[in-house]
Amino acid sequence: MRRRHLVQLAAATLAVASLGVxxxxxxxKPIKLVIxxxxxxxxxxxxxxxxxNAGKILGQPVVVENKPGAAGSLPAQLLQTSAPDGYTLAQIPLGVFRLPYTTKINWDPVKDISYVINVTGYAFGIAVPADSPFKNWNDFVAxxxxxxxxxxxxxxxxxxxxxxxxELIAQKLGIQLNHIPYKGSADLATAIGGGHIMAMADSTGFAPLVQAGKVRVLNTWGEKRLEKFPDVPTLKELGLDVVQNSPFGIGAxxxxxxxxxxxxxxxxKQAMEEPSYQRALAGYDMVPIYMDSAQYTRFAxxxxxxxKALIEKLGLAKPN
Known part of the structure; x- marks a missing residue:
């Protein structure tokens, strides 16, 4: 028994030493970042x-891979079958934290992810085509x-x-809308440009469409008006007690x-401080939202x- 215990102890010591090395x-080698x-x-x-930016700092490329769909949860799901060696990372959007309440999964979004860093968050709003009869939010609601x-x-x-x-906005106003899901902002922009939908709810991925004269923004969802759209009211200004900016970061x-x-x-963190990254964010009215690993874990x-409270309020929780 003593010998076996010593062998197990030696193996554990070697494993810890190996991880240290x-x-x-x-x-x-290159690192994969799945978004x-x-x-x-x-x-x-x-x-x-x-x-x-991060690849240059680390001395190895950080290669982006796109995995859209499933409410933004596919990268986080990929982490559950990836080696815990730091070579597979994932963007963690807010939708990940809703998964256990809306679908059956065999992993825990809080316990089964190593939260590395929060990097930014989205600025959201509702926009309509430039030729829409909805000139403002009151027209939309009416x-x-x-x-x-x-x-x-x-x-x-x-x-x-x-x-x-x-849907929360619609519930508060007592209106019923027809939701049509897309895989991301690029597909959504194509849909509204092609006249397939009457409005879009998105992050400010619609900013280039506004600049091109293709859409008009009816409201934004932050605490205050966006610098890029100073004439567009927030939901709070329109009498709705709703603020949404959806921080996201990177998990392992x-x-x-x-x-x-x-x-x-x-x-x-160093990559976030580079002017090139801050310029990229500014193009979409996004700003750096830094949380270190401990803060990001608490946020999760x-x-x-x-x-959980939001899903239950909207009546979208999966049946037991």
Missing amino acids: QAQSFPA AFPAGGPTDITMRQLAD YAKANPGKLSYGSTGTLTSPHLTT PRGTPPEVVKKLHDAF QETFARE
Whole structure:
């Protein structure tokens, strides 16, 4: 028994030592960063800039891979089957924290992810085509009240923040809308440009469409008006007590060595401070929202509880 115990102890010591060596030499090869939305949208563009900056700091490329769909949860799901070595990272949008309440999964969004760093958050709003008869938010609401279920709007996917927040707005106003989900901002922009939907709920991925004269913004969802759209009222100004900015960051598989998490955190924090990244964010009225690993973990715990309340309020919880 004593001999077996010593062998097990030696094996455990070797494993810990091996992890220490790996952490010291990390990274020794390219790192994959999986993001939750398609190429060409604001998340893809800003995260590619961040990844490029971080790769230069780490001395190895950080390669972005797009995995859109499933309310932005596919990258987080991928972490559950990836080695905890720091070479597979994922964007963690807010939709991840809703998963256990809306679908059956065999992992825990709080406990089964190593939270590395929060990097930014979205600025959201509702926009309509430039030639829409809805000149302002009152027009939108009046039509919806007169035509229940006929006003179609697109979002970046079922159970994403744009979808759920719009449904919360509709519930507060007593209106019924027709939701049409897309895989991301790029697809949504194509849909509204082609006249397939009457409105869009999105992050300010619609900013280039506004600049091109293709859409008009009716409201935004932050605490205060956006610098890029100073004439557009917030939901709070319109009498709705709703604020949504949906912070997101980067996670690694559960069990990733703390030394590796720290190295990744430090590199991405430095990458966030680069002017190139801040310029990329500014193009979509996004700003750096920094949380270190401990703060981001606490945010995950708090958000997990808060999203349960929202899902239940909207009647979208999965049956037991």
